[in-house]
Amino acid sequence: MVLHNRVSAAELRKRLELETFKRVTISFYQYAKIEDPQAFRDQLYESLFKLDVFGRIYVAHEGINAQISVPEHHFEAFRSTLYAISFLNGIRLNVAVDDDGKSFFVLKIKVREKIVADGIDDPTFDMANRGKYVDAKGFNELTNDPETVIVDMRNHYEYEVGHFEGAIEVPSDTFRDQLPMAVDMLKDQKDKNIIMYCTGGIRCEKASAYMLHHGFKNVFHLEGGIIEYTNKAREQNLPIKFKGKNFVFDERLGERISEDIISQCHQCGEPCDTHTNCLNDGCHLLFIQCESCAQKYNGCCSEACKEVHALPEEEKAALRKGVDKGLMFNKSRRKRIK
Template identity: 65%
Template sequence: MALHNRISRKELKERILKDNTPRTTISFYQYFPISDPTTFRNHVYKIFNNLGVLGRIYIAAEGINAQISVPTENFEKFKEALYSLDPALDGIRLNIAVDDDGKSFYVLDVKVRPKIVADGIDDPSFDMSRRGKYADAETFNKLANDPNTIIIDMRNHYEYEVGHFENAIEVPSDTFREQLPMAVEMMQEHKDKTIVMYCTGGIRCEKASAYMLHKGFKNVYHLEGGIINYVNQVKQKGLENKFHGKNFVFDQRLGERITDEIIAHCHQCGKPADTHVNCANDACHLLFIQCEDCAKEFEGCCSKECQEFIHLPPEEQKKKRKGIDLGRNVFNKSKERLGKLLAKDK
């Protein structure tokens, strides 16, 4: 069988939007040694593809990281298959999505990467096995109530903007690799305090806790299973919820509603809003927050310039898009470069 997708992503997306099969969105990760990531990747692809799994899976010598959706009727078969892949995966925690419409993914991508989360760490003495202590929801709440505890958000700035824990410190950056050294520098004067780190599903804060210990910090925790697991535990155990707003997720949903509070604002008019969208202009694709009124006024675009662009003839749009590489194009980045690129063909 083929070990990759042969159908266009556009067609696959249309299929999943029309398909009413109940699906469950799941995320999981595990740090463990994989001697042959490519062979392991091919094995994973064949098994998961046969079960109708969709989503994004990264495999590296250091482990596996996955955000996927599974046909609900195949959930138990999927668990059995996952747990049998390697002894290190037997019984690992699965984070079940909090706010799920079953349309989170429309294609199965299983890729081999240098690392399962890009961290920028090149120190050969760094040891991922020496990581911080797990904090479940109950422990997290107790630590959060202690004035000697510092809570650090190890997510990107646009994730923090729409939702975060009470009193959490933001490490303002676009990438995790930028955050790690910034977090160490910001916490130098607090080495005697308890540090609790958190992220979406646990993979980033777990590595961050190990990095903080590597840099000489002593009392470091990381939130077990991240925000997703915390919210599920809070609901199951009837605990106080200390997370406010929306949890940003990296799939088609772009967010899980945790509380009714809207703590962010539309990037165009400033009204309360926390809906992330990508600019409708494919030559821009900027990730930004847009309210319903601005979505109508700008037709899903981030600016009047982009709105004008989407009304150009398709061939002219295609010509102007050619050669443009926007990288990680998110709201806080300057659009001056984009304007210059688009202006070259006018």
Template identity: 70%
Template sequence: MAVLHNRISQEELKQRLYAETEARTTISFYQYFTIANPQEFRDSLYKQLFALKVFGRIYIAKEGINAQISVPQSGFEELRACLYAIPALNGLRLNIAVDDDGKSFWVLKIKVRDKIVADGINDPSFSMEQRGKYLDASGVNELIDDKNTVFVDMRNHYEYEVGHFVNAIEVPSDTFRDQLPMAVDMLRGQEDKNIVMYCTGGIRCEKASAYMLHHGFKNVFHLEGGIINYAKQVKDNGMDSKFIGKNFVFDDRLGERITNDVIASCHQCGKPCDAHTNCKNDGCHLLFIQCEECAEKYAGCCSEECKETIHMPVARQKELRKGVENGQNIFNKSKARLRPSPRLKS
């Protein structure tokens, strides 16, 4: 019987990844389509991808699939053939990472979820059948300076902070489910304008475009393949990039460099910096921006308190973490930055 779940420790898996001699390609893709039996689909896909030595994170739901993976370069064509053999995925666009060291994932995880992207939509009349028009890189560059066009970033603050399209507006909410109704409210009165939605790989902005149409907006577009595909098209065609800075990605890299612009700053000293990291305190793991000097000063931690904690005996650190959800601040979007994690006083 084929193994359908990982049974090896994370540490050993990471060691195996870094011991590999063949380079890997990092890929993202998604597709909205109906899956009658998500668990059965998941198990079948796991067997096939496991055999191809694919690592990564994949979500399966009745509404479709959402994946961020890596594959040994020699297995790329076999992977594509495997995916294209599924009728609904035949011809699927595979977004190849722009800035890739091949060390993005070290284990394969495929999970069944209620939605492939949590949206909070409970309206039975909402449908993904009616969605915005695709825009490629040239279409984006044509529209971005049009006064009758509004570019809307459907990503979180920590993503927008390090890179975004010129003049794009941020929807300042903590989750995608909150952003959808907020975007509608922010754009009321502009129903006749060109509304361009964008996100990392396309999955959020595609759903957002359908949501905007559902709420009466008429000229709605979304960036095909998201920022990842835009950056590739710009590079391949020698175009000017209207996206500046870094594209935040949800894997071990935490970002892809799109342009040399550094538009963010270190959360501790304020100098120009766009390098995300997670606090080294296992009871915190806050995601924040930290320059090299502050990384040395604070030992990779977000605060003096967390720095003190990581130098305590391991047993004491474990005692302090009791009752605290480990890593609770990873990808925490709150603008009240660098708040220390809950812990007992030492």
């Protein structure tokens, strides 16, 4: 069988809309030694494709990182398939907090150098020496102590729309930059309890190992990240200390954790936490836009992009020629973009 998709995105989105069954959005990861990532990738693709699984999965020598959607009627078969892989047997599956079943429309599995890009090239760094897991209850108890340091290991645009009370932002849009920044920011607090968190656990787990590698003593990382924390806190009727929306890297672009809106529209400054991508295909800037500005700018980030978006398709295609694709999906730190 062909081990990659050959159908257009438009057709795949149409097929998703026509589905009559429910899907559940799941994320999971595991640091483990994979001898032949390409062979593992191909076998996994064949297995998941048969179960109509959609999503984005990265495979590397250091393990696997996955965000997927699974048809409910195939969930048990999916879990059995996953658990049949020795290093994934019994792995925690993070179920989305706020799920419409439309998170993904195609299956993509890619082989990468790392499952999360970290910029670490120190051969003495060891992921086996990582921080202590802390669950929802333990997180709440530890963070009741004002001396506990809470560190958000997500990007700026994720922190902007939602974060834990009192959490420190490491102000960068790449994880590889955040690691040395976190060490420098906290260098005078090496003996304090430090809790690191992220969306599903993969970044904060590696960050905890990095902090220990640099001489920190009492480092914890939130088990399963924000997603697992929220699910467990709700199950156990615990106070939820996360405020706002949890940014996610799929079609939803966010899942509501609390009703608090802690960010603003990047165009008018009104309270808003709805991320969108500029509809101008030559831009696609990721930004926050309220409903009023979405109408005013026709889903675009500026008047200039609005004008381009309104042009006939042939003219738009001509303008896109030579566009630096490296600018696509730029995560702006600017508060206003009009």
